[in-house]
Amino acid sequence: MAGIEDNPVLRPGERQGGVGLRLAIYPGTFDPPTRGHLDILLRAGKLFDKLIVAVAENPLKSSFFSAKERLNLLKGLTEGMDNVDVEILKGLLANYAQRKGAIAIVRGLRAISDFEYEFQMALTNRRLNPQVETVFLMPSENYTFLSSTLVKNIAELGGELSAFVPPLVAESIKRKLRRK
Numbered sequence: 759m760a761g762i763e764d765n766p767v768l769r770p771g772e773r774q775g776g777v778g779l780r781l782a783i784y785p786g787t788f789d790p791p792t793r794g795h796l797d798i799l800l801r802a803g804k805l806f807d808k809l810i811v812a813v814a815e816n817p818l819k820s821s822f823f824s825a826k827e828r829l830n831l832l833k834g835l836t837e838g839m840d841n842v843d844v845e846i847l848k849g850l851l852a853n854y855a856q857r858k859g860a861i862a863i864v865r866g867l868r869a870i871s872d873f874e875y876e877f878q879m880a881l882t883n884r885r886l887n888p889q890v891e892t893v894f895l896m897p898s899e900n901y902t903f904l905s906s907t908l909v910k911n912i913a914e915l916g917g918e919l920s921a922f923v924p925p926l927v928a929e930s931i932k933r934k935l936r937r938k
């Protein structure tokens with residue numbers, strides 16, 4: 759069985775990503791981005807030299823906001839965060855991470871119920887791209903119950919959104935619902 763010394767990723771004493779920027783990707787659907795996503799994003803921004811928020815464009819899944827709208831929302835939310843970029847993610851995350859030279863994929867873990875799905879995704883991504891580690895961060899306990907679906911449900915039923923999403927997102931949701 760191969761040991762640590764045979765695995766270039768795990769060789770001791772070597773800093774992953776060399777001496778260059780330590781770049782991480784925070785991927786998600788963000789439909790819409792919530793205060794919980796923002797919480798993870800802020801934590802990740804402090805850990806890495808550069809963070810790319812990658813907005814997944816899934817043509818098979820119908821979304822409330824288009825990928826372009828989600829991109830613009832996240833750009834608005836991260837304005838002034840100098841080490842954070844927002845891009846649209848097309849295709850495989852593992853390939854995208856490789857193209858960008860990322861050393862990590864950041865995911866939020868809200869509760870045990872997230873674990874199985876995240877574990878499966880992390881190991882699949884590791885198989886596809888052994889150079890990238892998945893790093894899990896926990897959001898503030900205030901947001902462990904939160905999901906984008908909940909936010910959309912509350913909005914459709916006319917509920918108050920300010921505890922769940924930043925004002926920019928709340929306004930965009932309301933505007934979109936008025937046009938429906």
Ligand code: COA
Nearest residue numbers: 785786787788794795814850851866879882904905906907
């Ligand atoms: N705060 C609030 N909500 C959170 C959250 C947080 N910190 N973290 C996750 N969530 C919620 C989201 O709101 C979302 O809720 P919803 O199901 O009600 O919409 C849910 O958790 C999952 O959302 P998200 O974190 O956006 O992940 P995702 O499962 O939608 O995204 C991708 C998965 C995009 C990372 C994955 O599909 C991917 O990598 N796609 C690219 C193609 C690919 O490489 N596929 C193979 C993957 S192994």
